[in-house]
Amino acid sequence: MVQINKAKHWLDLKKLILILATLCVFTSLLNALFSSYQVQKQVMVKDTLEANRAYATKLADVTDLFLQSVLMQLKASSETIATQLDNPEVVNKELSQMLTRTHSFDSIVLVNAKGEIIGAQPSSLGVIGATLKNEVETLPLREKAPFIVGPFVSPAGNLMVSPTHPMFDQEGIFVGFIAAGIYLKGDNILGRLLANHHHQDKTYIYVTGPNGKLIYHHDDHRIGQDVTKNEVVESLLSKTSGSAQIVNTQGVAMLAGYASVPTSGWGVVAQRPLEVTMSQLANTMRHVLKTTIPFTVFLLICVLGLGTLIAKPLWRLAKLSEQVEDGRNIDFPHVSTWYYEAAWLYQAMHSSVKNLGAQIQRFDDERKQDQLTHLFNRRGMEKWLETAYEQQTPFSIIALDIDHFKHVNDTYGHDVGDVVIRKLAELMRTNAREQDHLCRSGGEEFLMFLPHVDIDKADRIAERLRACTAETEFGEAGHITISLGISHWPLCSEDLHHALKLADRSLYQAKANGRNRVEHAVLANHNVA
Numbered sequence: 001m002v003q004i005n006k007a008k009h010w011l012d013l014k015k016l017i018l019i020l021a022t023l024c025v026f027t028s029l030l031n032a033l034f035s036s037y038q039v040q041k042q043v044m045v046k047d048t049l050e051a052n053r054a055y056a057t058k059l060a061d062v063t064d065l066f067l068q069s070v071l072m073q074l075k076a077s078s079e080t081i082a083t084q085l086d087n088p089e090v091v092n093k094e095l096s097q098m099l100t101r102t103h104s105f106d107s108i109v110l111v112n113a114k115g116e117i118i119g120a121q122p123s124s125l126g127v128i129g130a131t132l133k134n135e136v137e138t139l140p141l142r143e144k145a146p147f148i149v150g151p152f153v154s155p156a157g158n159l160m161v162s163p164t165h166p167m168f169d170q171e172g173i174f175v176g177f178i179a180a181g182i183y184l185k186g187d188n189i190l191g192r193l194l195a196n197h198h199h200q201d202k203t204y205i206y207v208t209g210p211n212g213k214l215i216y217h218h219d220d221h222r223i224g225q226d227v228t229k230n231e232v233v234e235s236l237l238s239k240t241s242g243s244a245q246i247v248n249t250q251g252v253a254m255l256a257g258y259a260s261v262p263t264s265g266w267g268v269v270a271q272r273p274l275e276v277t278m279s280q281l282a283n284t285m286r287h288v289l290k291t292t293i294p295f296t297v298f299l300l301i302c303v304l305g306l307g308t309l310i311a312k313p314l315w316r317l318a319k320l321s322e323q324v325e326d327g328r329n330i331d332f333p334h335v336s337t338w339y340y341e342a343a344w345l346y347q348a349m350h351s352s353v354k355n356l357g358a359q360i361q362r363f364d365d366e367r368k369q370d371q372l373t374h375l376f377n378r379r380g381m382e383k384w385l386e387t388a389y390e391q392q393t394p395f396s397i398i399a400l401d402i403d404h405f406k407h408v409n410d411t412y413g414h415d416v417g418d419v420v421i422r423k424l425a426e427l428m429r430t431n432a433r434e435q436d437h438l439c440r441s442g443g444e445e446f447l448m449f450l451p452h453v454d455i456d457k458a459d460r461i462a463e464r465l466r467a468c469t470a471e472t473e474f475g476e477a478g479h480i481t482i483s484l485g486i487s488h489w490p491l492c493s494e495d496l497h498h499a500l501k502l503a504d505r506s507l508y509q510a511k512a513n514g515r516n517r518v519e520h521a522v523l524a525n526h527n528v529a
């Protein structure tokens with residue numbers, strides 16, 4: 001029989017179901033969370049990029065309109081004062097009115113065709129009489145067209161950008177230009193304009209000039225800084241708009257939307273740290289997890305319940321087969337099998353165990369049986385005596401032995417002797433009742449146990465058997481005789497073995513008294529029925 005090592009098989013079906021169910025449920029949960037995380041991440045990144053692109057476009061439009069309006073104002077003023085440049089009073093009045101009327105810029109200067117500043121407001125600038133020298137400042141003299149200069153540091157020492165408009169006299173000759181100054185540091189018109197469009201969620205904006213330098217940034221210290229290495233600024237320099245996930249010059253991952261300002265060639269960037277979007281996503285995922293947990297627990301309970309339901313019949317069958325393996329007595333109980341495979345297993349086990357039981361019974365019977373006569377052997381006799389003793393069943397004992405059987409064997413041979421033994425067994429059967437227990441206790445010695453038969457009746461039965469034997473023809477051996485000894489348990493002796501011995505002694509007595517006769521032991525106890 002195959003031995004199963006329990007130590008090696010520490011997993012049983014119940015544990016297996018528990019592990020599998022937990023694995024399945026948690027893998028599904030993780031899978032769902034992971035997929036949901038990926039989808040949410042894509043959606044949030046895409047939405048943020050789109051929102052920032054729209055925001056940057058809106059600010060670029062606002063800035064463009066603002067610059068166009070400044071240029072229009074400059075144009076109007078330039079037409080007024082182009083013919084009166086030699087009249088400082090008119091010039092100063094016009095410049096002063098422009099500055100106070102519009103609030104669209106921080107300073108205004110008038111430059112003649114030689115590059116000399118001939119008028120300036122506020123007068124505190126102290127730049128009248130100065131001549132523009134550097135490349136950037138002198139651009140309008142060469143371009144002779146509406147133009148936005150900068151960023152650059154003005155002769156008064158201010159970092160600024162400057163919308164400019166050329167002036168022509170009545171003959172159309174270029175006579176100079178008028179320039180508005182928009183300061184970039186400290187509180188300035190550009191900052192106020194852009195800050196008005198407040199945006200939430202840690203999104204911030206910055207504006208770059210046509211040369212890739214910062215002209216607006218919420219961190220004042222960074223204004224003027226070169227950010228051309230930024231991927232988005234590179235795109236803006238080529239005047240494109242759009243959105244991108246980038247790493248900025250500070251090494252921070254950003255979701256940026258960008259748009260260019262056509263009038264000035266500036267670029268507006270609205271961006272938000274990727275980390276902020278991700279932390280929102282983490283909050284969303286925590287919420288998803290919270291709402292998923294009760295369902296997951298419910299699912300786990302359902303799967304475990306169903307798993308246990310499936311495992312139960314198999315588990316009980318396994319326990320039953322363990323008992324069969326142990327050789328324990330099995331009263332094969334009913335196992336409720338609610339599905340096809342378990343029902344078949346139960347059926348197969350049930351019939352195997354039944355067959356096994358019948359086989360064991362057969363072997364057991366054979367072990368208790370004498371093969372020549374099919375009477376009980378000594379083992380069978382002992383079993384019967386045990387039961388009778390346990391149940392306190394009184395019985396008579398007849399011990400019998402073939403007379404001079406050696407002679408039969410010696411004369412006719414052993415096989416004829418066997419025939420005689422078998423024939424005598426048959427006679428014993430025909431002279432006994434069904435409940436009597438007949439044994440072949442040795443070679444040609446026999447015992448008959450007659451439950452609830454008193455010694456007198458046993459005497460008569462023994463006598464009948466003796467006479468019947470003496471009259472019977474035993475084939476080749478002819479006629480034989482038997483001697484019989486009788487005792488009773490517990491009437492002759494309460495000791496079972498002693499009662500047996502008394503039957504034996506009576507048999508020897510019969511032999512001694514001439515054979516072919518019946519002798520019985522003396523009753524010792526008359527009170528037992």
Ligand SMILES: Nc1nc2c(ncn2[C@@H]2O[C@H](COP(=O)(O)OP(=O)(O)OP(=O)(O)O)[C@@H](O)[C@H]2O)c(=O)[nH]1
Pocket residue numbers: 401402403404405406407409413414415416417418421442443444511
């Ligand atoms: N044929 C056959 N003979 C057996 C068997 N068992 C025992 N015997 C023989 O039975 C004979 C018994 O002989 P003994 O014990 O001397 O007794 P007996 O010749 O019957 O003489 P008494 O019992 O004194 O009348 C022996 O010859 C055994 O060989 C058996 O199974 N078959």
